[in-house]
Amino acid sequence: MTALTASTPRLRLARFRDLTLVPVIVLLLIAGAFLDPTFLTAGNLTNVLQQQAAISLLVLAEALILISGKFDLSLESIVGMAPAIAVMLVVPVSAGGFGIELPGLLVIPLCLLVGALIGAFNGFLIIKFQLSAFIVTLAMLIIVHGLQLGPTEGKTLFELPESILYLGSALWLGLPASIWIAGLLFAAGIAGLAYFRVGRSLYAIGGNSDAARAAGIRVDRVLWGVFILGGTLAALAGVLETGRLGAIGSNQGVGWIFMVFAAAVIGGVSMDGGKGTVLGALTGVLVIGLVQNLLTLKGVSGFWQPVVYGGIILIALMISRVAGGKAQD
Amino acid sequence: MKNHVEARNIVKRFGPTTALDGAGIAIAEGETHALVGRNGAGKSTLVSILTGLQRPDEGEVRFAGEAAPALGDRDAWRRRVACVYQKSTIIPALTVAENLFLNRQTTGRLINWRALRSRARELLETYEVDVDAAALAGDLGVEQRQLVEIARALSFGARFIILDEPTARLDGPAIERLFTRMRALREQGVTMMYISHHLDEVYEICQSVTVFRDARHVTTRPVEGLPHDELVAAMTGEATAAYETRPRTAGERVVLGASALTLAGRYREIDLSVRSGEVVGLAGSASSGKVSLAETLVGLRRADSGTVTIQGTPVKPGDVPAALRAGLGFVPEDRHHEGFVPLLSVGENATLPIAHRLGRFGTVSAARRRAEAVRMIEDLDIKTEGPDQPVGDLSGGNAQKVVFARALADDPAALVVINPTAGVDVKAKQALLGAVEDAVERGAGAVLVSDELDDLRICDRVLVMFHGRVVKDVPRGWTDHELVAVMEGIQE
Ligand SMILES: Nc1ncnc2c1ncn2[C@@H]1O[C@H](COP(=O)(O)OP(=O)(O)O)[C@@H](O)[C@H]1O
Numbered sequence: 001m002t003a004l005t006a007s008t009p010r011l012r013l014a015r016f017r018d019l020t021l022v023p024v025i026v027l028l029l030i031a032g033a034f035l036d037p038t039f040l041t042a043g044n045l046t047n048v049l050q051q052q053a054a055i056s057l058l059v060l061a062e063a064l065i066l067i068s069g070k071f072d073l074s075l076e077s078i079v080g081m082a083p084a085i086a087v088m089l090v091v092p093v094s095a096g097g098f099g100i101e102l103p104g105l106l107v108i109p110l111c112l113l114v115g116a117l118i119g120a121f122n123g124f125l126i127i128k129f130q131l132s133a134f135i136v137t138l139a140m141l142i143i144v145h146g147l148q149l150g151p152t153e154g155k156t157l158f159e160l161p162e163s164i165l166y167l168g169s170a171l172w173l174g175l176p177a178s179i180w181i182a183g184l185l186f187a188a189g190i191a192g193l194a195y196f197r198v199g200r201s202l203y204a205i206g207g208n209s210d211a212a213r214a215a216g217i218r219v220d221r222v223l224w225g226v227f228i229l230g231g232t233l234a235a236l237a238g239v240l241e242t243g244r245l246g247a248i249g250s251n252q253g254v255g256w257i258f259m260v261f262a263a264a265v266i267g268g269v270s271m272d273g274g275k276g277t278v279l280g281a282l283t284g285v286l287v288i289g290l291v292q293n294l295l296t297l298k299g300v301s302g303f304w305q306p307v308v309y310g311g312i313i314l315i316a317l318m319i320s321r322v323a324g325g326k327a328q329d
Numbered sequence: 330m331k332n333h334v335e336a337r338n339i340v341k342r343f344g345p346t347t348a349l350d351g352a353g354i355a356i357a358e359g360e361t362h363a364l365v366g367r368n369g370a371g372k373s374t375l376v377s378i379l380t381g382l383q384r385p386d387e388g389e390v391r392f393a394g395e396a397a398p399a400l401g402d403r404d405a406w407r408r409r410v411a412c413v414y415q416k417s418t419i420i421p422a423l424t425v426a427e428n429l430f431l432n433r434q435t436t437g438r439l440i441n442w443r444a445l446r447s448r449a450r451e452l453l454e455t456y457e458v459d460v461d462a463a464a465l466a467g468d469l470g471v472e473q474r475q476l477v478e479i480a481r482a483l484s485f486g487a488r489f490i491i492l493d494e495p496t497a498r499l500d501g502p503a504i505e506r507l508f509t510r511m512r513a514l515r516e517q518g519v520t521m522m523y524i525s526h527h528l529d530e531v532y533e534i535c536q537s538v539t540v541f542r543d544a545r546h547v548t549t550r551p552v553e554g555l556p557h558d559e560l561v562a563a564m565t566g567e568a569t570a571a572y573e574t575r576p577r578t579a580g581e582r583v584v585l586g587a588s589a590l591t592l593a594g595r596y597r598e599i600d601l602s603v604r605s606g607e608v609v610g611l612a613g614s615a616s617s618g619k620v621s622l623a624e625t626l627v628g629l630r631r632a633d634s635g636t637v638t639i640q641g642t643p644v645k646p647g648d649v650p651a652a653l654r655a656g657l658g659f660v661p662e663d664r665h666h667e668g669f670v671p672l673l674s675v676g677e678n679a680t681l682p683i684a685h686r687l688g689r690f691g692t693v694s695a696a697r698r699r700a701e702a703v704r705m706i707e708d709l710d711i712k713t714e715g716p717d718q719p720v721g722d723l724s725g726g727n728a729q730k731v732v733f734a735r736a737l738a739d740d741p742a743a744l745v746v747i748n749p750t751a752g753v754d755v756k757a758k759q760a761l762l763g764a765v766e767d768a769v770e771r772g773a774g775a776v777l778v779s780d781e782l783d784d785l786r787i788c789d790r791v792l793v794m795f796h797g798r799v800v801k802d803v804p805r806g807w808t809d810h811e812l813v814a815v816m817e818g819i820q821e
Pocket residue numbers: 343346347348366367368369370371372373374375
């Protein structure tokens with residue numbers, strides 16, 4: 001009986017655990033307003049959101065994968081490779097293409113398909129072949145990036161079909177389309193994980209996969225779906241980033257994965273699976289985006305910024321440790 | 330009487346191991362049927378086959394004379410058989426309500442959380458489980474979690490329930506409550522299969538018993554009139570005498586002492602002195618504080634006030650290495666968590682505390698470690714392929730022997746042993762209790778904490794704790810009834 005009475009206060013806190021970063025965001029907004037007058041303007045905040053749109057899709061994907069108790073490092077390589085391959089299938093040889101010259105409208109579907117296929121291959125090795133997710137996706141991180149460098153010979157693709165540039169650069173109702181897209185996908189993620197059985201099954205699988213199996217959840221199928229979805233979201237992130245920058249460089253997406261994990265984890269998503277929410281992950285992205293923006297506005301050297309990010313991650317972890325009350329491993 | 334459940338000629342292999350070799354079971358409608366056997370006999374494997382989690386390589390399962398449903402049709406299985414598995418299937422990060430309705434949170438598309446909670450409350454009420462539906466399952470105690478599992482299992486309307494070692498982690502009063510519940514279910518005509526290492530429990534609530542040994546069915550008998558030795562002999566394949574405790578006289582030297590130990594919310598003002606050549610038992614219900622007290626003695630917990638002395642010298646509170654240096658050996662409660670490193674070999678695990686003696690300048694001589702390990706394996710009769718096998722691959726009883734080997738490696742002056750026989754079969758249990766008595770005969774003083782009255786029989790005296798205080802010092806020669814009365818706080 002003692003355990004029961006003790007549980008009530010903890011529960012209240014636990015319910016708000018994925019919102020522990022909200023005060024941090026408020027604090028950042030206030031501090032930012034004082035530090036720089038341009039910070040709290042609509043233009044600047046839109047800018048922050050647009051810059052974070054692509055990486056936030058990776059965070060969404062990684063959050064889903066982590067909640068299911070798995071791991072994917074290869075997402076960042078898909079961000080560059082999927083659009084690069086899709087573009088090369090479409091553009092003529094003179095623009096760096098393969099010479100297949102498929103219709104230009106197909107470039108986005110092709111890009112998403114490439115991402116989905118990579119996710120499916122990861123899933124095959126991890127679920128059917130039962131290899132370690134960490135090592136498989138580490139290898140895939142290297143291979144997929146190589147599959148971009150090889151065909152492009154490390155060159156930047158400049159001549160892109162119109163259709164791939166549209167999403168990353170268009171304005172819808174006065175806001176960049178990429179913000180709408182990321183916002184809608186996050187809303188879908190939040191609702192999906194809170195109100196649908198498949199969404200809940202990710203928590204069950206990440207929390208105790210044997211129990212999930214006993215409850216009739218098709219664990220392998222769901223996990224495979226999550227990897228495919230993750231790859232597709234990473235490819236979409238690639239489309240948005242390509243549109244924003246207007247070209248595909250050989251290191252598009254390179255190095256993102258650290259920020260992705262940082263955002264997910266400070267947002268309360270557990271590396272052990274079964275814990276965390278998409279909303280929490282979103283707050284993680286926002287914190288990192290705001291800090292990045294502040295540092296740039298204040299003219300902090302890009303060389304010093306990593307130290308600050310690292311510090312932020314540690315501080316956020318400590319805050320959620322105190323709020324969550326449980327030791328993290 | 331017709332068979333409600335039947336499994337025939339089941340063969341199940343896992344790679345090189347044959348977990349079931351033509352074994353079977355037939356359970357009559359309405360009976361509570363025990364399944365017993367040593368660790369690794371194949372009981373849990375049969376459970377996973379009877380519940381449709383695994384497909385047998387050969388053989389068939391029938392429910393009420395009909396063939397079992399297809400493996401993919403989980404719902405059909407769950408209408409026929411409910412199960413509380415040996416490994417918990419509660420998901421700690423989810424609420425009780427969601428655990429109860431896992432993967433059936435809603436029949437429509439969207440989950441209505443409020444409706445889910447009220448359905449959960451209804452369900453908990455129906456089965457008289459006093460748990461908050463909105464609480465996180467991870468915050469529940471072992472007993473409550475198990476009750477949630479039972480309620481969930483029953484909620485599918487199955488008339489057949491399997492309980493795989495449900496009492497291994499429950500204390501005395503909780504076990505009694507479970508039995509009351511099981512009797513009520515039986516009165517409602519529910520058929521049950523009950524797995525336990527506690528043969529007295531089998532006698533208490535079962536009508537028939539099936540024995541498995543080495544993956545095969547050995548015998549099925551009515552419990553009534555079945556002599557205890559015969560049952561044990563069927564399980565072990567040889568006549569095994571009941572454990573004989575040994576008489577001894579305690580020395581004068583106090584090897585382990587505690588004075589005025591207090592830890593808020595756990596225990597208060599505890600004085601304790603254990604002499605060399607003496608086994609002191611600590612008994613009490615789960616809330617008595619006995620485990621916390623023992624964990625304080627070994628340094629796993631730090632008391633708010635008071636001191637612990639080992640061989641006359643006070644040890645730094647909350648410092649396990651200091652306690653070990655002072656001459657302590659201990660067997661922790663949760664062997665998987667604190668007892669051994671599963672991927673390390675038997676040899677490495679057993680010699681961890683004496684590694685410093687096995688080589689110079691921080692090196693460890695592999696040959697000497699092997700020699701030490703081989704000696705320990707022989708001493709404790711550990712069933713293993715050899716010192717190089719990872720402990721994670723051993724069965725429960727043998728893994729526990731490795732933990733014992735480690736505790737005894739340095740010939741400790743004081744030994745603290747917490748629930749050593751949980752989930753361990755009859756023969757291994759005797760070996761473990763024997764190891765404690767051997768160590769004491771060599772001059773150690775031991776503290777034995779146990780939920781099992783049978784273990785406590787080796788004690789020269791038993792200190793009974795109730796709500797954080799030692800309420801009675803009971804010398805050898807007690808009866809179960811006497812001791813339980815004190816543990817429950819019903820003092821005469
Ligand atoms: N999933 C598995 N993979 C490999 N071996 C297994 C598995 N499940 C059980 N075994 C082996 O099968 C044998 C029987 O195990 P089990 O049915 O758990 O025994 P019991 O429940 O009677 O203690 C043991 O040798 C065990 O190691």
